[in-house]
Amino acid sequence: MADFHQNGNIAQFHNLRTRSLDELEYRLATFAQTRKISLILPSLFSELEGPALQNILDELSQVKYLHRIIIGLDAASEEQFRHARQFFARLPQNHVVIWNDGPRMKALMERLEPLGLGPIEKGKGRNVWTCIGYLIACADSAVMAIHDCDIVTYKREMLSRLVFPVAHPAFPYQMSKGFYPRIGNNRLGGRVTRNLVSPLLISLKKVLGDSEYIDYLRAFRYPLSGEFAMRTASLPDLRMPSDWGLEIGVLSEAWRNLGPRAVCQVEIADVYDHKHQDLSAADALTGLNRMSLDICKAIFRKLAADGKVLSPHIFRTLRATYYRRALDMLETYSHDAQMNGLDFDRPAEERSIQLFAENIVQAGQVFLENPQELPFIPNWNLVHAADPAFLSDFRNAVTADMADSEPDRVV
Numbered sequence: 001m002a003d004f005h006q007n008g009n010i011a012q013f014h015n016l017r018t019r020s021l022d023e024l025e026y027r028l029a030t031f032a033q034t035r036k037i038s039l040i041l042p043s044l045f046s047e048l049e050g051p052a053l054q055n056i057l058d059e060l061s062q063v064k065y066l067h068r069i070i071i072g073l074d075a076a077s078e079e080q081f082r083h084a085r086q087f088f089a090r091l092p093q094n095h096v097v098i099w100n101d102g103p104r105m106k107a108l109m110e111r112l113e114p115l116g117l118g119p120i121e122k123g124k125g126r127n128v129w130t131c132i133g134y135l136i137a138c139a140d141s142a143v144m145a146i147h148d149c150d151i152v153t154y155k156r157e158m159l160s161r162l163v164f165p166v167a168h169p170a171f172p173y174q175m176s177k178g179f180y181p182r183i184g185n186n187r188l189g190g191r192v193t194r195n196l197v198s199p200l201l202i203s204l205k206k207v208l209g210d211s212e213y214i215d216y217l218r219a220f221r222y223p224l225s226g227e228f229a230m231r232t233a234s235l236p237d238l239r240m241p242s243d244w245g246l247e248i249g250v251l252s253e254a255w256r257n258l259g260p261r262a263v264c265q266v267e268i269a270d271v272y273d274h275k276h277q278d279l280s281a282a283d284a285l286t287g288l289n290r291m292s293l294d295i296c297k298a299i300f301r302k303l304a305a306d307g308k309v310l311s312p313h314i315f316r317t318l319r320a321t322y323y324r325r326a327l328d329m330l331e332t333y334s335h336d337a338q339m340n341g342l343d344f345d346r347p348a349e350e351r352s353i354q355l356f357a358e359n360i361v362q363a364g365q366v367f368l369e370n371p372q373e374l375p376f377i378p379n380w381n382l383v384h385a386a387d388p389a390f391l392s393d394f395r396n397a398v399t400a401d402m403a404d405s406e407p408d409r410v411v
């Protein structure tokens with residue numbers, strides 16, 4: 001995607017293919033002498049057995065500028081945690097594996113409940129949050145990067161490009177967000193981004209009128225990408241949703257806490273593919289069905305917090321506006337796919353739009369019935385204020401879990 005378009009809202013950095021990876025990494029190694037860079041990998045145990053993670057580790061093993069890698073391990077038994085320790089042991093960098101389901105971590109989570117800061121729903125949001133907590137507790141990194149563990153097209157250049165704008169000592173950016181085209185199996189991916197988020201944001205602007213927040217979200221070429229990097233100074237303030245609203249929630253927090261001039265987006269890959277979830281049309285608890293509900297709720301709550309008045313009439317109008325716009329955009333995507341020789345399952349895409357249209361109204365209803373219901377995890381500043389020993393106890397728990405599971409230790 002070698003253009004150099006700027007949208008005027010947030011800075012956008014392209015891959016003009018004028019700088020080699022070696023040179024990029026050399027610059028990053030120089031920056032890292034004064035701004036240590038750490039990487040967070042939120043992983044499910046099942047991803048250790050998937051097709052992506054082996055290659056991700058092969059690629060990461062060649063990265064010399066990383067100070068530390070923090071792996072958050074979800075859905076793992078003790079035996080699986082030990083297996084994970086062995087699996088990640090080949091990383092040459094200093095690294096830790098946080099066993100989120102282990103007894104020490106569970107006890108710490110329970111400690112938050114009487115303080116009114118728990119329970120925290122399990123999921124990617126909580127996994128990222130614990131990794132960030134460890135990073136804050138170590139207090140020795142200036143830049144944090146994060147990416148998913150299911151990227152089957154992973155190249156270490158993705159990481160270099162993602163962290164460059166926040167690691168550069170003369171750039172003002174506090175956060176960078178990755179973008180790329182999602183393509184796999186000769187099809188366009190990004191079904192929720194294309195068929196829900198883009199037409200929904202356009203429709204919200206039509207129905208509610210001008211909004212700087214919507215303009216900001218609209219400026220992201222891939223708002224749902226799981227790849228972002230941040231200066232660590234902004235992390236203790238970051239409030240993250242525990243559900244699928246995570247990506248939108250982080251963008252919204254950056255808008256509120258840092259402002260659009262501190263945020264940029266970077267083209268990190270020519271092509272990106274990952275594990276695809278089902279639409280799960282019959283089950284609002286999983287798949288893209290659940291994802292679309294959580295995303296709509298996250299956007300509606302932020303709009304309300306920004307002073308927009310929402311009502312049942314608004315949601316009904318929004319649904320109609322969205323539906324028409326989503327179908328128009330679908331046509332454009334199908335033409336783009338045709339021009340590029342990609343397959344395009346139009347009936348399936350139309351079904352997803354019908355489902356998302358219903359979910360806009362449903363998410364609106366949930367919001368109106370309970371505008372206060374917050375799926376947010378307390379930020380680390382709040383935790384620290386309520387329990388000043390928590391962060392150091394948390395770090396000690398991770399160290400103890402690591403010591404108990406030394407890969408070559410006979411138990």
Ligand SMILES: O=C(O)[C@H](O)COP(=O)(O)O
Nearest residue numbers: 189190191192193224276
């Ligand atoms: O980014 C998205 O739109 C969702 O994660 C779904 O992506 P997929 O269609 O590539 O699976």
